[in-house]
Amino acid sequence: MKSIPKLIRRFFSVLLISLFLILFLNFALLYLVTARSRANAGGWDMADKVSAALIKNENGQYILGTNEGQDMGQILKTGNTWAILIDKNNLEVTWHSEDLPSEIPLKYDINMISFLSRAYLKDYPTTTSNHSDGLIVLGFPKDRYWKHIYNTFDYQIIANAPKLLWLFLTVNLFLILFIYLTVTTKLLKTLGPIVDGIQTLPDGQEVYIKEIGLFSEIAQAINRTSEKLRTQERKLRKQEQARANWIAGVSHDIRTPLSMIMGYAGQLEDSPALNQEQHEKAAVIQQQSIRMKNLINDLNLASKLEYNMQPLHTELSDIIPIIRQTVVDFMNLDVENKFPIDWEIDESLTMCMALADKELLKRAVSNLIINAQVHNPQGCILHISVIYQDEICSILVEDDGIGISEEQLLALKNTPHYMLCDSNTNGQRHGLGLMIVRQIAQAHGGTLEFDHGKNGGFLAVIRIPAFLS
Missing domain, CATH: 3.30.450 (Beta-Lactamase)
Incomplete structure (x- = not known):
């Protein structure tokens, strides 16, 4: 409704300008007519x-x-x-x-x-x-000439001519304002519900406007639009629920046979009856089964985050120790020291407080580290840091690996949503882990950004709002 008073003020300004223009033009016309007379x-x-x-x-x-x-x-x-x-x-x-x-x-x-x-x-x-x-x-x-034979006038009329002129002008002005306000009030009563309905449409609420008056056709169009939006919303919600149920069902159904495959593969890998080549094949089966299990977990988590089915357990936490613990865990797992991690943090930054779900935040940083390891199988050095600036906690994960081209970076920034990409399945080979990171960042009210790293590799930055006490 903020636009209605603005519209009224604009119409009122136009009215006043029109009145002044009418008076000016009338006086100018009167002057021109009388100037031409003898x-x-x-x-x-x-x-x-x-x-x-x-x-x-x-x-x-x-x-x-x-x-x-x-x-x-x-x-x-x-x-x-x-x-x-x-x-x-x-x-x-x-x-x-x-x-x-x-x-x-x-x-x-x-x-x-x-x-x-x-x-x-x-x-x-x-x-x-x-x-x-x-x-x-x-x-x-x-x-x-036209001569007035009986041209005798009342003296008071002539003497009070200026006052009478102002009286007539005032009466006419008030009459015009009364007509304007009457029409505007009626227009406001008609346009008010229409403007409210248009402003309510983006909120997804049900809108119905009485289809009467001068703008009945607009009201009908808004009502049809509202009904169509509600129908589309119901269909979309049904599709999303079906997709989420399908993902959850497939994930559940795969777990049992996958667990059996992993169990048997582990037994074969440790069996003394097999030769070295067979042990290696069993190890490959075991590794790929673990990878498949992680992908299923990622897909399940991505689905829950997408449809707001993953509950957030946020609490006021210091981001620095959470990220540091995640880094330590990966360093302990890197027995061959193939992916050393350089923990970089300003000594003056003692804490960076934010409302965060610790487990999801660890998962986001873990996915970024795994992403660097997957794309640099020959090994690379990771640089991880936490920065506080402009009331934002930034978590930077950078590697000095093979990096990413400008075309790949642009494609990554503009990749269609993984869960909604139905027409181009070839574009879904990568990005599930990064998509989960983006979803976790957005769940915390933040963002995920990609860029070229200063060491020639790939840089990912999670930014979440800091807690201000």
Whole structure:
């Protein structure tokens, strides 16, 4: 559910940004529209300019001159605008511009002047300006301006316009937020179970979401996925149980005939009735039988570790004496001194405490030593050490034998799981002992790493978390 609040915050941010963008674009559009409209109160300023430019010459005739360097006659003609001067004494037109429409009267009364000063004259929108001899009237094209005849407004509305604007904006904002929160709450109720279901799927728990609402198809897909995962999990568990039972059964069934083979082989090896060659063959049978027994034990242990059937008896232990004892045991067995072991440990490291199963840890180190012996039948020197660094206990087993190529090392690091490799049995000749070491390391919350040794041989490192008091 952590993603839902994040999603809501993101939507809310998008909403606020959208509101600001809408306001900005509206004000920009309003500016563009009003900027293109004709300024100066709809031609009133133009009427003042015409009034100032209309003068009498020496002969008493009116001449429309210039104003601020502008030829007012040309401006009237360009704008298809006409102008008249109504005499203040007799209310007759004493001057007019060129192209005066024929329907424009040349005689006026008080009522007509009152109307045209605030409205229209023959449907022409008009503006007026005072002149020393009367009244200047400008008439514009009929589609130029829209004049409000009864343009009287309540004073309080105009005075409180900024407050009213903020009131409208606030009401609209709260309305938008209310709609947003309502929709978001409903969306949250719908998406919440879906998100919870998706997050629960990897845990293997049963998931069921009500298949209603806008996202019913997603809920159906999640329910089908959950059912399919549970079915696959049941099948896999059944297969794993069958495999574990098969391995345990085969191991049990082989023990009895194998014990008989080992017993008879031992008797033949010690029998005085056989010659030297027959004694050697009996010894080979005895050795291979022991090897087969060890392989069966390894396979059984690997199966139990894989399916968590091997109980861990962990206790707080010092790793150093456990590894040292394992090293001593192998040194005592190496009568021919074919595989001497160099025990390397820093004198300052007095202990390395960890929660460990002593027997399994001994088994892991023993497997690494045996692995070095098997792959170096001509003999080699083993270097074994324990290092504490960064709250990790590291057990290093290295030899100076034939080593391993880069291709072999890469293959070893990426070898498919021994127990699950069903298609390539050729790749299962090696690695069971190393796989058990990896399983033991993982059971202790650690890892197993492989690399080239500094002495030219093979290096294996078991890393397990150290106990912090």
